[in-house]
Amino acid sequence: MKLAAADLRHMLRLRRGTEFVFKFVAVAALLIALGSLATLLIDAFLDGAGRLSWQFLTSFPSRRPEEAGILSSLVGTVYLILLTALVAFPVGVGAAIYLEEYAASRWYSRLIEVNIANLAGVPSIIYGLLGLELFVRALGLERSLLAGALTMALLVLPIIIISSREAMRTVPPSIREASCALGASRWQTIWHQVLPLALPGILTGSILAFSRAIGEAAPLITIGALTYIAFLPDGLLAPFTALPIQIFNWVSRPQKGFHANAAGAILVLLVVLLLMNALAVFLRHRHQQRLRL
């Protein structure tokens, strides 16, 4: 096909125009996303930065906003997320290994697959109701740290399973074949080849799932986590509170001082989140370096 010079110029100008429009739309979308995030951060910082102090971190909640602190909820959140990870990570990765490496591609495994994808989209409050019925009532765990962690584990399981499967799927079949051709059993191939290669992806996906869980208030409120706790949990079955619940509680108070407290607690929660994400990046980076040798 041969174009006349004028036609060609016209066509190229049109293309450049479209190119520009799409670039503009993409940048605008980015600015809207980042802008709203920045507004949130700045707003929380202006309101809450004044409340951040050692006293704020090391005090229990109180009726007087200037004396109140987040010790019990911060400790509760850390315990809760550690316990959740302890339960959800092995179960989730194990389920992913089964589905990806062992399960034959039959109708029932496809059914399980679709259901897991759907579970990832179920609202967290539904998990709260499940946790209330199953852990709090049926298993008699009461409103304990353990009941909360198990509920959170259910919430993040689908995400961990899906991201782990995706990570394992990126391991090339040639590596599996090479391992099997050397007389490795299926499990040896998974343990020595598939998991090490998939680990960065599995870790990233899991830590992001845990960061989601850390900000959840709804399921914890549903299972009846307390909002006013003036002691630290002393065991798995102790009652507990968490940062999102504390924030929720303070925001709903009429006094201005509590709103500042809520903003301060939001900042602390954000710092915890950032630390977790930094950990994910660090782990992934270190692992990739080890693979490169």
Place this chain on the structure above:
Amino acid sequence: MRSRSSFAIVTNNGCVSNMTEPIPALEVHDLDAWYGHTQALRKISLAIVEQRITAIIGPSGCGKSTFIRCLNRINDLIGGFRVAGRVLFQGQDLYAPDVDPIEIRLRIGMVFQKPNPFPKSIYDNVAYGPRLCGLKDPVRLDLLVEESLKKAALWDEVKDKLRRSALALSGGQQQRLCIARALAVEPEVLLLDEPCSALDPIATARIEDLLLDLKKNYTMVIVTHNMQQAARVSDSTAFFMLGQLVEFGPTSRIFTNPLEKVTEDYITGRFG
């Protein structure tokens, strides 16, 4: 792991009998293979002789790779794959229900088309198989790694960087590393699925020399697209087409005086 003594007996038997009549290491009887509903192999029967190189040639999609991958049951990994017929390895049917595919793969090693070293060090690549078999003693591992790398003609190039990543090697070196890795578990048969198709002529020549050298101790089956390669290295050649074995015989005869017209057309480059 298999003891060295049993290996020696087998080899000795082979050597002694070779003077009179060639001993088949692998006998294939009426082998059919399917991927799902697609039949890839139809009634293949042939015998692979001990301490010889058997070449499998034929146009793309003719079932060469499927065939060679049936010989160590590596195709078991592929969902929907099934076979009918028998593959006898020293008289034992590989597909009998009581046979453990892991044992088969330890005794029948494989080298793949694309070099596929593990993303580990050179040393760990070679030591992988022996370690899986429970060999932990560092002194014996060191010896075995050195011996395997020497057999694969790679030792001199890598002896100073055994702890470096295998992925830093060149393509030809990687493929020789894969051969060393396969030899480290001391197999009796080595299957090579187009081992040189991703390599340049110099690396190819090195691998071919290596194969001729290894022939003293190993039975080898090599799939190749390269007719000259088949002619250079193999003792017998099988010509496959459309999932069927068209012709099988001594390489010299197949290339000078083929019985079938299609074989002649293929090796003279009139099609394919």
